[in-house]
Amino acid sequence: MSGTTRTTGMTGAAGAVDTAGAPLSAVPRRRFALPVGERLRPAGRNVSRVLVALLVLTTLVALLAPVLAPDNPIQPVGDLNLPPLSAHHLLGTDNLGRDLLSRTLIGLRASWFSALAVVAVGLLAGGLLGVVAGAFGGWVDALLMRFTDLFLALPGALVAIAVNAALGPGLLHTLIGVSVVWWPYYARIIRAEVRGLASRPHVEAARLAGAGRLRLIGRHILPGVVPTALVTASLDIGNVVVLLAGLSFLGLGQSAPAPELGADVQNSLYLLLGQWWIPIIPALTVMLLSLIANLGGDALRNLLEGDR
Amino acid sequence: MIRFVLWRTGAAAVLLVVLSALVFVLQQISPGDPARAYVGGNASPAAVAAAHHRLGLDRPWPQRYVRYLWHALHGDLGISLRTHRPVTTDLGQFLPATAELVLFSFVLALLLALLFALSGALRWPGTGLYRGVLLLAGTAPAFLLGLGGIVLFYGHLHWLPEAGRGVDTSSPTGFVLLDSLLHGDTGAFTDGLRHLLLPGLALAVAPAISIGRILRAGLERTFGADYVRTARSKGIREVQVLWRHVVRNSLDATLSMAGLQLGFMFAGVVIVENVFTWPGIGYYLAQSIPQSDFPAIAGVTLLLGGVYIVVNAVVDVLQAVADPRLTV
């Protein structure tokens, strides 16, 4: 919910650009050599692969959280306020004696999947709108984009709070509130990308070569949009994780006993100067998720740009 | 140019109407009865019904919306369900604290962003650590930065105060820093600053990175521009090349991003004020949410959203003024 970094992915990197006319035209041009590894050294590419794999691993951990959690996250299972590295409780226990590791794992699962859901909805809804607007142009484009601009011009996070507050607490309401303000970014980015690609000569050339409208969109425009969309989305997961944690921190999220990272911080705020790890551990988990999403997204961009 | 200013002003007005409509719709679907706030929780059903009628809640919704808009324009945003005071009064009381925090934090963010972009684009030696720490902090939620700051600088080091605005919150303008400066009260000024530092920083980090990244990308793109090569070929000093030719042409995207980030800060401030019990609008909003005090929530949304819309319109106009290509 704090200021959110929205990166537009690989804007303008559409396709291999002829490098003639670059300031240092003296370097010989590649012939049939594959451009793999041009951007990154092999080591860099391997690091990138590991970071992208981390995205998958996080999803796996979230998926298996109920299995991985050692205790019931809602029931008290030990003494109150145990510090981390206690016997049987790796991360200690909270103010009600619940196992912090279990709560963190289940909270992580909720955070991660909620973020994925918001990003997926944004990508699908915004993407569809963006493709339609970009591919058809004219009044369709104008109409859809004015509508999108309307949403973009409102302070998103604030509107999300208001929508959520009006609907009342609950995870579904939170997701609705955030999704409502989240798709316009995707519509904008994807529409711009589609417009950019559609105005390139290769689309005109394909049209002259006899490709129909659907084929033009499906084969000559969309494949160029996919990398940008994927990179934008993966970089965005971190933003959504942080935003959702913020809403949960304010009491807009799942209702009380269910473990949720933001709410757990809020509920143990009064322990900050005594058992500081109880509020800090779920907060750190949010940061970890956001960090993984950011690194993974950056790495994905590096890999995809290197392949172009 | 004038046409653009007129258009942009009109667009901002339309957006304000849309915002008010949105808030109105949300108010309609929200739980909680505004009439009850007027008459109190123990009032008889008849009294509630009378209040209903008096507030016009029994009329069809278009009329209610016009009435709502009319009242909002005259500064009547209803009664808070929690404080039982007019929302406008509450907002007036809490606004200066928030404004001070956001402005301070925004300036801080711009400074951090400038340092981030320049040190990165010019490859200043030894600044990699700064950028790394800032980037890392940028992935953290604002409440973690706030809590971490409190634990470290208050709990362990005792350098900075834990929360609040300081001892004297009865300053006449509501701006502690401004007042203490006007009165030459160094003690109060320092105290105010010490209270601002942690929440300001917690709020500034994320926008600083967003702005800094855009500015850095702009700088690096401009560094490769042909006209920068031309400037160097003239033999003018590198500092002049940097300020006259590079920075000047790198700012447009940065300005928009700064405007956008100010909007995000209005949301972030809710969390930061909550962490630091900063007596501002965000704290007010955070208190209102658990109580489902929708008139208060709606009032805050309208106020901050309105400021955001106006700020972005101003940024757009400034940008048009700054770019001669758009004003032929």
Place this chain on the structure above:
Amino acid sequence: MSAHDLPTPGTARAPGPEPGAASRSGSATAPAAGTAGPVASVRGLSVSLQRQGVRSPVLRGVDLDIAPGEIVGLVGESGSGKSVLAMTMLGLLPRSARPVITGSVHAAGTDMLHGTPAQLRAVRRSRLGVIFQDPMTSLNPTMRIGRQITEVTGDSGEAVTLLGAVRVPEPARRMRAFPHELSGGLRQRVMAAIALTGRPRLIVADEPTTALDVTVQAQLLALLADLRREFGCSVLFITHDLAVAAQITDRIAVLYQGRVAEIGPSAQLLHHPTHPYTAGLLGSRLSLSTPRTGALPTLPADGVPVAERLRGCAYHTRCPLVLDRCASQQPPATPVEGTGVLRACWRDSTAVRDIHRAVVPAEGLAAHAGPLGAVHPSPGGSGKPAADLAVEVRALGCRFHSRSGFEPRHTVDALQGVDLDVRAGEALSIVGESGSGKSTLLRVIAGLTRPTAGTVVLRGTAQMVFQDAGSSLTPWLTVGALLRERLRAAKVPPAEAARRTEEVLAAMGLPASVLKVRPGELSGGQRQRVALARAVVVPPTVLLCDEPTSALDASLAASVLNLIREMRRELAMTVVFVTHDLAVARLMGDRIAVMAQGRLVEQGDAHDIVTAPADPRTRALLDAVPRIDVPAARPATGPADRPEAAR
């Protein structure tokens, strides 16, 4: 690259692997320029740059002297290192390219490799001037013209004087203009004014006319020659076009793969080349006198890896006179007696002279007037029945509305009342400067742009070859997929499709392996061949070509033009060929149509148009075509006789 190999620009690393030729005496390289020492002197200069993590040599032992008041042409294809040489002389190599430099460079008395940044700035400020290639991007878009000049002079009176000196009309008023308010030609004049601040002794002009129309180019060349006379400065004039260099230079240096192949007085070098590369460049240059019959002369392409080429003479893989030792030993620069020419070639200069004679026809227009190709429909006869027409354009108009922000809309008439017939089987060239509407006309015929008035009748199918082949091929599809798509749309059965694909690639001189390759992995020339292959794999009735070779080096361009002519002959296609170059138009069209400002101003038989143009606008275009035998703007006297010129 290890860290110690990364100097900042302007610093040199002495111990390089490249010994370079020993320093030659100034008299050998800088002939006949009076007694004063050279304004600029380059000795044994080697530069390697790093790009995308790969370090490659760009200059490999270059010697060059520029005498006071002299205009030296530096000619080479893209990749020859000519711009890098210029930037090194100015101390402006980008740091990001991590240059490693050996040798010495002195300009206006300053060591440009070892000087302190302050010294380099001072010499650039007052002694050196630069004009860059693209006037659109080389001026700061947010700064007024006046400020960009006074930034150096500090004196607005001086700035107005300079604007006047470069023939900018109403200089005082233009001071307050922003670059986007000026035309390309005016902007380049402003660049010249900036270059003149501080009374430079040397102006480096890096392809200053490449982005300009031919008529504007001629004006700028004349201006440069005048400035040399008035200000007494030397000019290093960089170009890829020998004929442009021929217009104003006193001496020409031909650069190939980072080495000077040949350097000498312009007239000598252009008429009696002593290096096979110079002879090849001259021979493959398309001029108004190139024979229209038969294949256009080309330089063989170089398919050999660079590293292999650089062991001996870099040209040995393309040279028709290659000897055994050319592949292993680098030829040193040796003077040719009595000519002032230095050449780096193992062959005797007379042998080169022979191949030059064999290739190049006697200069002079109209030596060969015949129609081209094999399919030549009977020319003339305007009373042909309409069925014979492949394209019929009537009263065509095309109006664009450009909206810049919120200001009143501008309307541009890209086409106005154009009537044009293209007969079936005919080749028509459309010539015009940028903004003449020639490309718009082609796009309207292709159906890519909708006209706002008039009609176009196209009998049959049309395909188009675009200017930039790189961007006309879908980057993520393989060449095979691109060709298959076209065959599929034409409902060609699979077996037939495979055969045709094979045939078309063979015809284009492309290996079958390109089918599995994406366009980004091909060179510029190969991409244009693929684009052409896609256009003709199912032969269209009309082939539309939009400046398909303007982005290619001259030697590559000729081979693509040959392919288009061959395809036309074999497939009996109608060809409409758009170009800005009258010489190319003459070679590619039976007829030429000349366009200016959206109108068709003249059309007729190609030979008639270039020999007896009727319209003044055609004549202006024709006069502006740079010719090797007509030194239009060259002053009668040699290098400037008045170093202390008046304003």
